[in-house]
Amino acid sequence: MTERLKVDMIACDGHGVCAELVPELIGLDEWGYPILANAPVPQELHKHARKAVSLCPKLALSLARTRT
Known part of the structure; x- marks a missing residue:
């Protein structure tokens, strides 16, 4: 499984x-x-993506698991 930004x-x-x-x-x-x-x-950007999700002022950004 991988994750994508939404x-x-x-x-x-x-x-x-x-x-x-x-x-x-x-x-x-x-x-x-x-x-x-x-x-x-x-993988090398996963930490940054999670930070972006957590710092979104409107909580509009998320990480969604997807099948590869």
Whole structure:
């Protein structure tokens, strides 16, 4: 099993904290909302992804387990 980042676009306010913490996996659109990489979180970035999830001001970001 792997994990992927997911964002609840309704809850997200576009603060951009997630993109600052893990820019390898999250970019921002022209309004500041996240654009997630369509790939599993690599092991070397897992710690940063978890930090981004925990520091999301609106709790809109999560890690979801997926089957490989």
